[in-house]
Amino acid sequence: MILKKIAAVEEAAPVAVIVREYCETRDKAAVVELERRCEIGQPGKPSLVTDLKGDPIARVRNFVSHTMLVAEYGQGREIVGVIRGCIKTVTNGKLISSTQLPVHVNLAYILGLRVSSTHRRLGIATKLVEELENWCKKNGAEYAYMATECSNHPSLNLFTKKCNYVKFRNPMVLVQPVHRHAKPLPSDIAIVRVPTSQAEHLYRRAFSFSEFFPKDINQLLTNKLNLGTFMALPKKFLSEWNPNSENFDFPHSFAILSVWNAKEVYRLRVKGVSRLTHAVCFGTRVVDAMIPWLKIPSVPNVFRDFGFHFMHGLHMEGDDGPRMMTTLCKFVYNMARKDGDSRVVVAEVGQADPVRRSIPHWKKFSWDEDVWCIKKLGDEGNAASREDWCKSTTASPSSVIFVDPRDL
Structure with a gap:
């Protein structure tokens, strides 16, 4: 017992x-x-x-x-x-x-x-x-x-x-699927790559009074996964702008962001959708391949593992800042398209952030509230x-x- x-x-x-x-x-x-x-x-x-x-x-x-x-x-x-x-x-x-x-x-x-x-x-x-x-x-x-x-x-x-x-x-997670066709960029806007030292200076000026801005921003910008920092500015201003100068002046309207190669960390997959959704998405790609001149925004194959480009440090200034930001996002989309394996472009921003309305995205793929x-x-x-x-x-x-x- x-x-x-x-x-x-x-x-x-x-x-x-x-x-x-x-x-x-x-x-x-x-x-x-x-x-x-x-x-x-x-x-x-x-x-x-x-x-x-x-x-x-x-x-x-x-x-x-x-x-x-x-x-x-x-x-x-x-x-x-x-x-x-x-x-x-x-x-x-x-x-x-x-x-x-x-x-x-x-x-x-x-x-x-x-x-x-x-x-x-x-x-x-x-x-x-x-x-x-x-x-x-x-x-x-x-x-x-x-x-x-x-x-x-x-x-x-x-x-x-x-x-x-x-x-x-x-914050909101905004997702833009990448399809077969490049996005045209406005002829009056120039896209330039910003040197790391100047990008750090600008980011400290723009984000130091925000929340969650990392003190080691220089480490982030020089990380091998960071594909670069890019600025959109009026093309007419390009001849006057020297990004390598210690005392350079910014144009009245511009936008800036950096691109992170997230596919080198992990993969994504869309799961749990119906067979009908699979068929519809596949159909958009078939139609796009048959009549490419229509430039249908077909849905990429997101039902298998894929990578993505992540946009961070999004900031804009001036009356034409929103158009500059939209142009930059299109530029990153074209980068992801050339990559081949990155099938979406992603950004995460505060719900009250002014840049939110200038970021192209598909509502079906995005999160309204993280x-x-x-x-x-x-x-x-x-x-x-x-x-x-x-x-x-x-x-x-x-x-x-x-x-x-x-x-x-």
């Missing part, structure tokens, strides 16, 4: 979950398989399916301070969960009153949370988040945030109800940054949110 009771207690005892740091040589194959089984995304929307070349840590490798944790479960110590995190220094949209310089905070970004479908509701996701938060605090992070779609209720419930995050910002949730981790940092950023949830000090492509 005593032995039976002991056996019953052992059967009822919870199985320990061990969270530890990822080891590439030991864990890579298991994590790649876990990621494959945990494809995410809403039906009819692009969903993350695999990291390029099976590199699980690729999404945070571009940050100096980053980590990846795995959760082991059971006697066999099977890897059943994974989470990634990185820390960067960003602006919070506020100014230091004495100097009028931007306030910077150390911000952790939590991403890539996956738990095996056969091991959910066991508290594994919560433990992964808690352990990652501990790592973030030990490494100086004052806040942590995450991003997901507004329809991803399980993720939102985990972070807001169990982990005490608050809904913070709601959700960023944030949590205060501690009071580390300087006095100017100790005012609780989380409490500015009703209105942003700036309508502009800088979306770092390294966070994708």
Whole structure:
């Protein structure tokens, strides 16, 4: 009888979950398989399916301070969960009153949370988040945030109800499919490539008082995945403009953006659509191939893995700025078209950002509302940054949110 009771207690005892740091040589194959089984995304929307070349840590490798944790479960110590995190220094949209310089905070970004479908509701996701938060605090992070779609209720419930995050910002994801035909550019607008040093100077001027602008913008612009920074300006001004001058003047109307080669990090696929939708999309490509002179905007084959170009640092000035921005977006579209493997062009901007209306996109492929949730981790940092950023949830000090492509 005593032995039976002991056996019953052992059967009822919870199985320990061990969270530890990822080891590439030991864990890579298991994590790649876990990621494959945990494809995410809403039906009819692009969903993350695999990291390029099976590199699980690729999404945070571009940050100096980053980590990846795995959760082991059971006697066999099977890897059943994974989470990634990185820390960067960003602006919070506020100014230091004495100097009028931007306030910077150390911000952790939590991403890539996956738990095996056969091991959910066991508290594994919560433990992964808690352990990652501990790592973030030990490494100086004052806040942590995450991003997901507004329809991803399980993720939102985990972070807001169990982990005490608050809904913070709601940027828009704008997607433009790339078809067979190039977009014509206006003859009175010139597109120039901006040297990195001048791009950094301009971005610091334009975005320092926005939210989430990274202090290491120079590292972002010189990253091998950054395909360049480009400016649209009046062609008549081109002869007077010297981008290599230390004291160059900008034209009254211009637009600027940078392009990130996101396909070198991971792939996308549209999943969960009906056979009719497949047939209609295929039909647009057939018709376009048969009568190309009509230049039908056919839907590319997004039902197989594909890459994309991501536009970041979108900024415009002047009365003709909106037309300049639209022209720049068309220029990036033509870049993606020549690439061949990039079948969409993507941008993410704040809902009140003036550039939003100038970015070409298809509503069917876009997200009207992404959700960023944030949590205060501690009071580390300087006095100017100790005012609780989380409490500015009703209105942003700036309508502009800088979306770092390294966070994708």
